[in-house]
Amino acid sequence: MLNYICTTCGVQYSKSQEVPSDCIICNEERQYINPSGQSWTTLEKMQKSKLYKNEILKEETGLYSITRGLCSNGTETAIGIQTP
DSSP states (O other), X not given: OBOEEETTTOOBOOOBSSOOSOOTTTTSTXXXXXXXXXXXXXXXXXXXXXXXXXXXXXXXXXXXXXXXXXXXXXOEEEEEEOOO
């Protein structure tokens, strides 16, 4: 059984034997839909491909940037703030 990940929005689903039929996030009418249609991957495939990266940087005391995405483009960055 595998945890499938939507290649459009990045949502990971619970373990299943079959690829999900659709993605509940991508079914939202405001969500971008890949012109080639719904596609899926797994964490293992992503790790083996070496196309993806996660990077956590300490920007200053108590402030971290967390960047994820494709190595070439398409990254997303979140900010983490450490509180007492």
